[in-house]
Amino acid sequence: xxxxxxxxxxxxxxxxxxxxxxRYEGGSTPIAWFDNGDAQFxxxxxxxxxxxxxxxxxxxxxxxxxxxxxxAITPDPRGSTxxxxxxxxxxxMPLVHLDGSSVIVRGPVARQWARIAQNAQExxxxxxxxxxxxxGFDPVDPNxxxxxxxxxxxxxxxxxxx
Numbered sequence: 001x002x003x004x005x006x007x008x009x010x011x012x013x014x015x016x017x018x019x020x021x022x023r024y025e026g027g028s029t030p031i032a033w034f035d036n037g038d039a040q041f042x043x044x045x046x047x048x049x050x051x052x053x054x055x056x057x058x059x060x061x062x063x064x065x066x067x068x069x070x071x072a073i074t075p076d077p078r079g080s081t082x083x084x085x086x087x088x089x090x091x092x093m094p095l096v097h098l099d100g101s102s103v104i105v106r107g108p109v110a111r112q113w114a115r116i117a118q119n120a121q122e123x124x125x126x127x128x129x130x131x132x133x134x135x136g137f138d139p140v141d142p143n144x145x146x147x148x149x150x151x152x153x154x155x156x157x158x159x160x161x162x
Contacts, residue, residue, distance in 0.1 A: 022149035032153035075120035120147035
């Protein structure tokens with residue numbers, strides 16, 4: 001019986017985490033990340049500085065031609081694409097274009113967003129945003145990430161980044 005329990009425990013350690021859960025990777029660059037297939041959202045500690053990254057694999061055509069944009073995060077959004085009262089923004093960041101559009105944010109905004117992501121109950125929506133001509137914002141390439149496991153995975157990164 002003991003052998004069966006040991007084998008089951010070892011098997012559980014080798015089975016990959018559920019696809020709808022945040023992951024933590026240690027090493028010289030601790031990373032907490034979630035990949036939904038269309039985009040990836042992550043927090044990493046590089047040189048003791050917290051960085052938040054967001055990558056979209058197939059960006060909107062209007063976004064792919066932009067040189068800078070704003071980014072929005074909404075914990076536990078109501079509705080699929082609208083921005084709500086609990087949306088936080090990171091303004092005017094340069095974009096990096098490789099196989100998709102990506103943005104990296106460091107410092108206080110990354111820390112604020114780490115706390116927002118940790119406190120989300122079910123989902124986290126991240127989107128590039130552009131200003132509307134008449135005021136307000138339009139979300140571009142909104143992506144939803146599950147919040148399961150975000151609290152502990154991001155906590156590991158924050159431990160390294162102080």
